[in-house]
Amino acid sequence: MPGEQKNSFLLLYGSQTGQAKAIAEEIAEKAETQHNLKANVYCLSQTEKKFNIEKEKCVVIVTSTTGDGEPPDTAAKFFRRLNKKTLQEDYLSNINYTLLGLGDSNYTNFCKCGKAVDKRLEELGAKRFYPSGFADDAVGLEVVVEPWMDGLFPVLQRFLGLTPHDSESSLANMDNKCLNGHVKSNSTSDDLKNTDSVITNDSINISDVINTNEINSSQLKQEISKVDQNLAKSNGEINKTYKSYSEAMTNGSDKSIDLIDADKVPLSVESHKQEASLGTSIPPLSESSLNLPALPPAFLHIEFLPEESLNGLAFPSAATAVTMATVISAKQLTREDAVKRTLCLCLDIKNSDIKYLPGDAVSVVCTNSEDEVNHLFKRLDISHVADQVCKFDILPDTKKRNPSALIRSLVEFTTNQSEKRRLQELCSKQGADHYSKFIRESRISLLDLLLTFPSCNPPVERILEHLPRLQPRPYSVCRSEIEGFEESGILSKLCVSFSRDEQQDDLPRYVQDNLLLHSSEVMTLLESDAIVYVCGDAKNMAKDVNEAFLQIIQKEREYTEEEAKRYVMKMRLYKKYMEDVWT
Numbered sequence: 001m002p003g004e005q006k007n008s009f010l011l012l013y014g015s016q017t018g019q020a021k022a023i024a025e026e027i028a029e030k031a032e033t034q035h036n037l038k039a040n041v042y043c044l045s046q047t048e049k050k051f052n053i054e055k056e057k058c059v060v061i062v063t064s065t066t067g068d069g070e071p072p073d074t075a076a077k078f079f080r081r082l083n084k085k086t087l088q089e090d091y092l093s094n095i096n097y098t099l100l101g102l103g104d105s106n107y108t109n110f111c112k113c114g115k116a117v118d119k120r121l122e123e124l125g126a127k128r129f130y131p132s133g134f135a136d137d138a139v140g141l142e143v144v145v146e147p148w149m150d151g152l153f154p155v156l157q158r159f160l161g162l163t164p165h166d167s168e169s170s171l172a173n174m175d176n177k178c179l180n181g182h183v184k185s186n187s188t189s190d191d192l193k194n195t196d197s198v199i200t201n202d203s204i205n206i207s208d209v210i211n212t213n214e215i216n217s218s219q220l221k222q223e224i225s226k227v228d229q230n231l232a233k234s235n236g237e238i239n240k241t242y243k244s245y246s247e248a249m250t251n252g253s254d255k256s257i258d259l260i261d262a263d264k265v266p267l268s269v270e271s272h273k274q275e276a277s278l279g280t281s282i283p284p285l286s287e288s289s290l291n292l293p294a295l296p297p298a299f300l301h302i303e304f305l306p307e308e309s310l311n312g313l314a315f316p317s318a319a320t321a322v323t324m325a326t327v328i329s330a331k332q333l334t335r336e337d338a339v340k341r342t343l344c345l346c347l348d349i350k351n352s353d354i355k356y357l358p359g360d361a362v363s364v365v366c367t368n369s370e371d372e373v374n375h376l377f378k379r380l381d382i383s384h385v386a387d388q389v390c391k392f393d394i395l396p397d398t399k400k401r402n403p404s405a406l407i408r409s410l411v412e413f414t415t416n417q418s419e420k421r422r423l424q425e426l427c428s429k430q431g432a433d434h435y436s437k438f439i440r441e442s443r444i445s446l447l448d449l450l451l452t453f454p455s456c457n458p459p460v461e462r463i464l465e466h467l468p469r470l471q472p473r474p475y476s477v478c479r480s481e482i483e484g485f486e487e488s489g490i491l492s493k494l495c496v497s498f499s500r501d502e503q504q505d506d507l508p509r510y511v512q513d514n515l516l517l518h519s520s521e522v523m524t525l526l527e528s529d530a531i532v533y534v535c536g537d538a539k540n541m542a543k544d545v546n547e548a549f550l551q552i553i554q555k556e557r558e559y560t561e562e563e564a565k566r567y568v569m570k571m572r573l574y575k576k577y578m579e580d581v582w583t
């Protein structure tokens, strides 16, 4: 834009739940602090107010996809403007852009919004100065985001005519037009079993793990005594990342090994040798060819607390203190052959202060298995302090609280050279595929990693930097009270669907069936300014409900599918179609 600094570029984000925004902010921060670049960051909703894309020279867009392949609410206006049929073919011929799409391959329309914007920009003459990337939440956004971001800066510097700090552009590594994080197959135990041909002497296998009883813990002990600290018996937090090794490695195979109960180990070693090999087929890389992410400084400090301060720590989002409830009955709602079992649990909260209304959410705090926690304590050699209470603090002068990627941070604490090498490979750009396959898709946990790399002995603070807090599980409160609303006239009509109950075939099983059954009434309501609230499962219910509305509009008003879609899109835009959905 006229008057802009030479090193500046426009950075736009479209975000529904905050991830694209956070990534855009990270790009802006890195651009400024590490690459002498200046990002002018705006939400896509600020189109025409803060920026006019057609007047820009260099634009970076980060956008997610929501609903059933829809743009985030904040990007809807931008999206509509961009899709105007009246725009000339060369409308954006002056701009140069790149795009990072966020999505989730569990959804049918993976990264639909990012892909549509990318395509439309190209159609309107915009030039892609750096390959667009599409990151998949199902396997971890970082698998694509990190290398994409790393490669972006040198290209931006060159593009803006600045001297790059690092002329080594990763463009060379990106021979595709787009960097696509959509993982097509799921890595299973079979994938791992079938790696015979690639197992080398370098491979790390389970027999190494199990036979290595001697863990070098001196470093850890040193670290612990240095900060004179205790560890809380925060088993939830410590244990959150643990998935049983057997689950991760053999995926339900009857040969599965049981690491859950430490006392039940020793494990059946031989039959699992191959399953446990991690990333063995990465071609040998020279030290200098490994492009590892920089390791940020540690930021966590641990402090003793007196015994009496145990418990009472509220969850940030909780409206009440955590209280104990007794399960007084449990009834299975689903049939025996149902894919998923649903239970109706009755909890006794007589002795608690909890009061609730329909619409509130009650969260259940599920603890982790004590055995798993103990196993991790044992591996970290901290069992002797595990029952003591402690407080974590971010060290003063910490600029950024994001830890480095877990595996990257483990490298420096690994003494065995071949293990170290394997970890380095797994966190290098070149090892990204293997990271996806052997770590992320196989759902390898922290404990799995530590067991697989026995010479890796990180101090506990570095581990804690990576562990997410144990999250409470929210359940919506609903009571039969709502029927009272109908009786008292607050509700003029109530239609309910009980999809899991045994019922006659001709009755509407799902909410979408009920909508279609009342098609004409629903259409009348839509036209009299009704607001639709959709709440629940995103993948099936919200998608099918959206489809039911499209059908109703087409049927009742003889609209084409395109027109019906525009109708619903408009409702979304004017907040007449609201979703609170999750997967």
Ligand SMILES: Cc1cc2nc3c(=O)[nH]c(=O)nc-3n(C[C@H](O)[C@H](O)[C@H](O)COP(=O)(O)O)c2cc1C
Pocket (backbone or CB within 6 Å): 014, 015, 016, 017, 018, 019, 020, 021, 063, 064, 065, 066, 067, 068, 069, 070, 072, 102, 103, 104, 105, 107, 108, 109, 110, 111, 112, 137, 141, 538, 581, 582, 583
């Ligand atoms: C309700 C909902 C619907 C979603 N629909 C899609 C979809 O249709 N296609 C897709 O690729 N990802 C979909 N996603 C995944 C998001 O795009 C992905 O999680 C992304 O990282 C979210 O970024 P944001 O926080 O910036 O919105 C959906 C996520 C949610 C919560």
